[in-house]
Amino acid sequence: MPSTAPFSSRASLYGETGKTWLSAAIFILLAVLLPVAVLAMLALGGSLQHWLHLVEFVLPQAFVDTVLLLVGVGIGTVFIGTGTAWLVTAYNFPGRRVLVWALLLPLAVPTYIVAFVYLDILHPLGPVQSVIRDMLGYDSPRQFRLPDLRALPGAIFVLTLVLYPYVYLTARAMFATQAANVIEAARTLGCNGRETFYRVALPMARPAIAVGACLVMFEVLNDIGASEFLGVRTLTVSVYTTWITRSDLAGAAQIAVLMLILVVGLVWLEWRGRRRQRYITMHRMRPMQAQSVGGLKGLGLTALCAVPVCLGFIAPAWYLLSETIKHFQTVGGVSAQLLASAGNTVLVAAVATPITIVCGLVIVWTARRVRETTVGNWRSGLRLAGIGYAVPGTVLAIGLLTPLSFLDTGLGIGLNALFGIDSGLLIMGSMTALVVAYTIRFLAIAIGGIDAGLARVPASLEQASRLLGENSTATLWRVHLPLLRPAIVAATLLVFVDAMKELPATLLLRPINFETLSTWLYAEAIRGTYEEGAVAALIIVVIGLLPVILLSRMGWSSER
Amino acid sequence: MTIALKLDNLRLAYDTADGMHHVVDGFSLTLEQGEIGCLLGASGCGKTTVLRAVAGFEPVRAGQILLDGQIIATAAFHVAPEHRHVGMVFQDYALFPHLTAADNIAFGLRRWSRADRQARVAAMLELVGLDSAGKSYPHELSGGQQQRIALARALAPKPKLILLDEPFSNLDVDLRERLARDVRAILKASGQTGLLVTHNRPEAYALADYVGTMADGRMLQWDRVENSGQTER
Numbered sequence: 001m002p003s004t005a006p007f008s009s010r011a012s013l014y015g016e017t018g019k020t021w022l023s024a025a026i027f028i029l030l031a032v033l034l035p036v037a038v039l040a041m042l043a044l045g046g047s048l049q050h051w052l053h054l055v056e057f058v059l060p061q062a063f064v065d066t067v068l069l070l071v072g073v074g075i076g077t078v079f080i081g082t083g084t085a086w087l088v089t090a091y092n093f094p095g096r097r098v099l100v101w102a103l104l105l106p107l108a109v110p111t112y113i114v115a116f117v118y119l120d121i122l123h124p125l126g127p128v129q130s131v132i133r134d135m136l137g138y139d140s141p142r143q144f145r146l147p148d149l150r151a152l153p154g155a156i157f158v159l160t161l162v163l164y165p166y167v168y169l170t171a172r173a174m175f176a177t178q179a180a181n182v183i184e185a186a187r188t189l190g191c192n193g194r195e196t197f198y199r200v201a202l203p204m205a206r207p208a209i210a211v212g213a214c215l216v217m218f219e220v221l222n223d224i225g226a227s228e229f230l231g232v233r234t235l236t237v238s239v240y241t242t243w244i245t246r247s248d249l250a251g252a253a254q255i256a257v258l259m260l261i262l263v264v265g266l267v268w269l270e271w272r273g274r275r276r277q278r279y280i281t282m283h284r285m286r287p288m289q290a291q292s293v294g295g296l297k298g299l300g301l302t303a304l305c306a307v308p309v310c311l312g313f314i315a316p317a318w319y320l321l322s323e324t325i326k327h328f329q330t331v332g333g334v335s336a337q338l339l340a341s342a343g344n345t346v347l348v349a350a351v352a353t354p355i356t357i358v359c360g361l362v363i364v365w366t367a368r369r370v371r372e373t374t375v376g377n378w379r380s381g382l383r384l385a386g387i388g389y390a391v392p393g394t395v396l397a398i399g400l401l402t403p404l405s406f407l408d409t410g411l412g413i414g415l416n417a418l419f420g421i422d423s424g425l426l427i428m429g430s431m432t433a434l435v436v437a438y439t440i441r442f443l444a445i446a447i448g449g450i451d452a453g454l455a456r457v458p459a460s461l462e463q464a465s466r467l468l469g470e471n472s473t474a475t476l477w478r479v480h481l482p483l484l485r486p487a488i489v490a491a492t493l494l495v496f497v498d499a500m501k502e503l504p505a506t507l508l509l510r511p512i513n514f515e516t517l518s519t520w521l522y523a524e525a526i527r528g529t530y531e532e533g534a535v536a537a538l539i540i541v542v543i544g545l546l547p548v549i550l551l552s553r554m555g556w557s558s559e560r
Numbered sequence: 561m562t563i564a565l566k567l568d569n570l571r572l573a574y575d576t577a578d579g580m581h582h583v584v585d586g587f588s589l590t591l592e593q594g595e596i597g598c599l600l601g602a603s604g605c606g607k608t609t610v611l612r613a614v615a616g617f618e619p620v621r622a623g624q625i626l627l628d629g630q631i632i633a634t635a636a637f638h639v640a641p642e643h644r645h646v647g648m649v650f651q652d653y654a655l656f657p658h659l660t661a662a663d664n665i666a667f668g669l670r671r672w673s674r675a676d677r678q679a680r681v682a683a684m685l686e687l688v689g690l691d692s693a694g695k696s697y698p699h700e701l702s703g704g705q706q707q708r709i710a711l712a713r714a715l716a717p718k719p720k721l722i723l724l725d726e727p728f729s730n731l732d733v734d735l736r737e738r739l740a741r742d743v744r745a746i747l748k749a750s751g752q753t754g755l756l757v758t759h760n761r762p763e764a765y766a767l768a769d770y771v772g773t774m775a776d777g778r779m780l781q782w783d784r785v786e787n788s789g790q791t792e793r
Contacts, residue, residue, distance in 0.1 A: 458652060458654060460650040460651075460652055460654035461656060463615070463617055463648070463654065464648065464713075465656075465667070466616070466640075466641040466642045467615060467616075467641050467642070467646055467647060467648050467714070467719075468642075468647075468667050468713070468717060469643075469668050469670070469671075469717060470642055470667075470668075470670075471640070471642050478667070479656055482658045483656075483657065483658055
């Protein structure tokens with residue numbers, strides 16, 4: 001028999017239930033890819049005039065600003081993230097054990113909040129500049145003021161402050177678990193600490209650092225609040241204003257497509273980084289021994305590592321806390337609107353989270369079964385379902401507007417014809433659109449978390465269950481779900497918190513007069529009224545601390 | 561005697577970048593009801609692949625597998641593992657870590673009545689000599705105890721055939737042969753047909769009625785233990 005003979009029964013090796021799973025997974029995958037396809041169609045459908053206008057007036061500035069912002073924040077976060085990760089791994093200095101996890105704290109502060117806070121802190125009449133003027137003996141902002149934060153360097157500064165932990169996380173994981181033997185070998189070959197870092201540790205960690213930097217840049221592309229508050233007209237901001245103020249969907253889609261091209265480049269970089277990282281992580285090594293540094297030098301290291309924590313977390317948190325206390329002392333409570341926004345935030349996140357988790361479970365379980373029954377192609381296809389985390393929120397929202405409105409119209413006609421009900425806008429008029437957007441955007445978190453949990457369940461457990469008479473679905477229910485519970489709980493928490501913090505897609509897809517905490521804060525910051533913004537921001541930061549605590553307790557294995 | 565398991569001219573293979581790699585080709589054996597067979601060979605000789613094909617985890621590329629006279633696998637036909645009534649003791653035991661020993665044994669008895677199930681679990685615990693371990697979780701048991709629970713779990717649904725994949729490889733050397741004899745006694749006491757895979761010769765002769773020596777995907781010899789000149793039992 002020729003060795004290339006087709007093998008017909010292979011797909012049915014595990015029985016017939018696979019088809020239901022596969023159909024469900026493919027449906028989810030198509031739903032995820034739909035917005036991207038729609039964008040491409042919209043962009044192609046846009047008139048040439050649009051393109052010319054964009055190329056002439058909007059794109060050059062927005063594109064250059066976006067790239068400069070990406071590069072600036074990329075360099076800043078790599079520098080701070082890698083530097084601090086190496087210091088806390090290679091050296092033992094006072095406060096190191098606290099700093100190891102404290103360096104993660106800025107993750108709790110979304111970009112739009114750190115910008116909101118620093119605008120006020122560094123305002124010419126704000127606390128920092130007043131103190132500086134007092135020290136220097138000036139008494140008016142006209143005599144002395146720091147350069148205005150509202151410019152590209154300011155945006156790079158504040159974004160770097162809260163995004164460096166992504167690089168810190170991946171670099172630290174690399175340094176802590178992989179490098180020990182090699183670094184000791186380098187030492188015996190005569191390298192000192194500095195040489196070891198530059199010649200061995202840094203080259204080894206480069207893929208991990210690249211992965212972290214890509215996560216940072218996804219966040220930068222996604223950011224709308226910080227850029228807008230700080231007056232940087234990035235592509236994201238352009239998408240938003242093109243649609244909201246000019247109602248020009250085709251134009252917004254064209255800019256969005258341009259952003260997608262940037263995203264594809266970043267995804268490719270990240271994928272390459274992860275692939276190389278896997279190659280290195282194949283050899284598990286013991287953690288490296290930190291070198292003790294005492295005295296003044298040790299305190300110097302402590303100070304160096306404490307700076308990012310102070311600027312990225314303690315200062316903003318302190319500011320928000322004191323503003324909140326001040327607000328309660330003067331006003332005595334919070335407005336009904338703020339309470340309603342908080343309620344809306346929890347409601348949307350609470351609806352979107354379980355849907356996201358179930359979709360993630362379907363994708364992961366199907367991918368695992370497909371992996372065992374057919375050749376690998378389907379599996380990488382299903383992985384595409386996680387692409388939403390790389391697609392900026394505004395881009396996703398623009399891509400969803402058309403299909404969801406279309407669905408609304410269809411539903412309206414159908415319900416009217418069948419029952420004579422005027423349904424109005426069932427999807428765009430309710431929070432359904434938000435739930436869809438959150439699910440697509442955060443599906444990668446669910447997939448990643450559940451997949452990592454599943455990888456720890458030996459294949460023999462599934463086989464044992466099958467031989468004891470259970471089919472695949474029953475096996476999932478009786479064996480894997482109980483074993484996956486910690487992974488699912490962790491993924492639920494991460495998705496819930498990210499959904500609560502989401503701003504860009506929410507701004508575009510929320511129903512009229514529907515505010516969440518993040519859109520409330522956005523509106524306050526845009527209006528320049530800071531009354532209750534701090535309260536909303538503080539709530540978001542406190543909730544944002546939950547996954548940071550989880551991360552620090554899980555050790556360092558977790559990545560997005 | 562009736563024939564319990566028959567492998568007929570079996571070909572097992574996996575796809576590689578440059579075509580198909582044959583792990584096993586033209587492989588045949590028969591095992592009678594109540595007898596214990598053993599495939600003996602170095603790692604990579606294809607013995608585990610044969611076992612996994614009987615369990616239903618590997619596709620058959622040519623030839624056929626018959627269990628109790630019924631075809632369960634050919635190149636075009638495949639009975640799902642859960643419908644084969646085959647039990648298996650895994651190399652890592654594969655005990656469900658979230659279930660007690662008793663619940664592990666009861667796992668395959670979901671469709672039994674409650675009373676029958678409880679009686680069967682108790683009987684199995686007694687059979688493997690671990691009456692008091694029912695409420696323990698797998699991680700609270702020693703390696704040897706875990707192995708017995710895994711055996712009890714595989715036997716509980718009264719399978720037509722029981723497969724043992726290197727069942728002693730995780731145990732101390734001095735424990736192995738004694739346990740092999742215990743396992744033989746348990747299988748014989750319940751009249752089970754069994755197929756064992758190992759690379760350990762003393763283990764094979766302590767446990768099996770038939771031993772087949774495998775190399776390079778082929779059976780070199782398949783004979784009764786008494787006839788092989790190694791009757792040390």
